[in-house]
Amino acid sequence: MKVLNLCLSLTANSTVLSTSLTFEQQYQKIYKKLIAFLYQNPTAKFSFSFTGLQLEWFEKAHPEFLQILHELVARKQIEILGGGYYNPVFPLLSPVDRAGQIELLTVELRRITGKRPRGISVLSSVWDRSLIPCFQNCGMEWVQLDSSIIPEKSRHFLPQILGEQGKTIKVLPVYRNLQNVIKKNISPEQYLKELVDKIEKSTKNDEYNYYAQERVISVNFEFDSAEILLSGNWIENLYKSINQEFAEKIRVCLPTEYIHRAEEFIPSFTGIGIRDDVAKWALKPYEISGEKSELPVSINNFLITYPRCRALYNRELYISLLVSNCHGDKARKMAARKSLWKAQTGDAVLCSPKGVFPDKKMRQAAYKNLTEAEKYIREAVPFKESVTSFDYNADGHNEYLCSMEKYTACISARGGQITELNVIHNLENYADNLSRIEKFDKVNDNYERGLFVEHVFSKEEFSDYKKGLPSGCGVFSKALFREAEFNGTKKEIKLKGEGTYSNLDIPISLRKRYLINSNGFMVQYILKNEGPIAFSGNFVVESNFAQTDFSNADKNSYKLDLISDGNGISYETVDEPVVKKDISFVQITDTSSNISFVYEPNEEAGISCQPLLFKRPDLNSETPQIAENTFTVSLFWEFDLAGGMEIEKTINFTIITPKKRRTKKI
Incomplete structure (x- = not known):
């Protein structure tokens, strides 16, 4: 390995219940400090992902931040990844909702930064191969996935390539290895040396060593670690070390920049998955499962283990069908779809890596948006009370759905x-x-x-x-x-x-x-x-x-x-x-x-x-x-x-x- 390409990124962190105070704290503790450092250091490169709600808040509270983002994108110093506007769990969405949420965020990013995203970030790396055609049709060239869901035999510090129904997408595995830096108080110099040594050792005799002179690692900063490392100038010192001691060995680059330059892509099969620190909660209710599953853990494992999350998903699926089959007033149909998208926030059905689960307030916020969407549909077409029988929750038995004037009941x-x-x-x-x-x-x-x-x-x-x-x-x-x-x-x-x-x-x-x-x-x-x-x-x-x-x-x-x-x-x-x-x-x-x-x-x-x-x-x-x-x-x-x-x-x-x-x- 002659050169190690290093991509650094910060993931989005917001929900439909995030308050102005929460956004302001994130801005003051993380975004303001990080963007100020990048603005003053033109050689430093970084990538971000934002939710639509974060962008809405920035535009109201700190429009100057978005102006700086626009300038840094124009300087090719930062890259902003795409995603779903309301940070959904993509495999749970219908194709039309997947594309709609991606396009809504893409349009907003293009308006703010002047450039459309080419890479996409997904919540907690909840993955399913069926997403590949949708992502490609939405103009996404690559997806950022947690390294834990990549098959071990395919982890060669090179980008992957996945295919489905004749469509392909590149995958850039992202690593979360900064917690040890904080726990053990590791200096930037020591961190970089250990990183290079580890990658050189693991790739020295692999099958790609002859072809691939360059390797790549994408390192993700999550909010907790970013706040601590920024307050101690660790990130600033990291860039200094790269430019001095490791100038010939490490090159900081943007993900799409590297993907366009890369010559080797590893054909891989990653069917389903969730990042491992979330997947560990998916097999036993509110407990970390010590057992290793023979099969990859999927979002369906999570829904089976947590009935209230599954019930909310059933309601989302039903409202999505109602909206798609509505042929009435187009304005009300669009309003209904936006309310549906708000309800599809992933935080209402998926826990955090630390085991913070969707509470009743989060679930009820989603139910409110879903019922609001149903109200729009009732206004878009003449409403008629009905009682129907079908398998509403996919348990093999018919349920009875009562759509009445004052309520909907199952x-x-x-x-x-x-x-x-x-x-x-x-x-x-x-x-x-x-x-x-x-x-x-x-x-x-x-x-x-x-x-x-x-x-x-x-x-x-x-x-x-x-x-x-x-x-x-x-x-x-x-x-x-x-x-x-x-x-x-x-x-x-x-x-x-x-x-x-x-x-x-x-x-x-x-x-x-x-x-x-x-x-x-x-x-x-x-x-x-x-x-x-x-x-x-x-x-x-x-x-x-x-x-x-x-x-x-x-x-x-x-x-x-x-x-x-x-x-x-x-x-x-x-x-x-x-x-x-x-x-x-x-x-x-x-x-x-x-x-x-x-x-x-x-x-x-x-x-x-x-x-x-x-x-x-x-x-x-x-x-x-x-x-x-x-x-x-x-x-x-x-x-x-x-x-x-x-x-x-x-x-x-x-x-x-x-x-x-x-x-x-x-």
């Missing part, structure tokens, strides 16, 4: 429950709830916490259930309900679930009938003892309401109003378990939006309600901390069922949204 065959309830008025998804995990919460729920989840408990089990203690799954919460009858015209769904009760394995069945209307549902239950042995217990209908006030992770933002035995009872907030009997009316009000949910059973019932807290690992603590909570409301009835007998219960569920205030004309 009813799952698993548990026969409502797994998604998007209220059009405030755009929130009230069924977005975690489930308890024994390692963190000391309890395993073993079922998804949606709305209208049914349990059959013995007296002892129900006593534990009311206290939030382990009580089993209650027979039907995990049962797979089969379709007995579906009528989309009448908006009627009839389901039937079967199971066994108690240690005696008494066969029981539950027929469940949904009658959907513009304001809510009517849900009818028929619980039957299918065996000859009589038994007694408690029939429980559980609903879990997601919190929409994110000011405090353990705050319950719901108000509770009851009518018990003809008397009204109100709770401004519920912080402890509440159990009442003889209930004929229940109203749960989300105080952050003033939206109410009303339950009216056909027979007086008991009620058990309480906030449930979910704990998860926290970077700032050795023990799990409260991450989210949900408000659990359960109606229940005691029963005695002889062999072959059945009971019937009905609940009317209504969504009440606040009326628009009329303003007086002056």
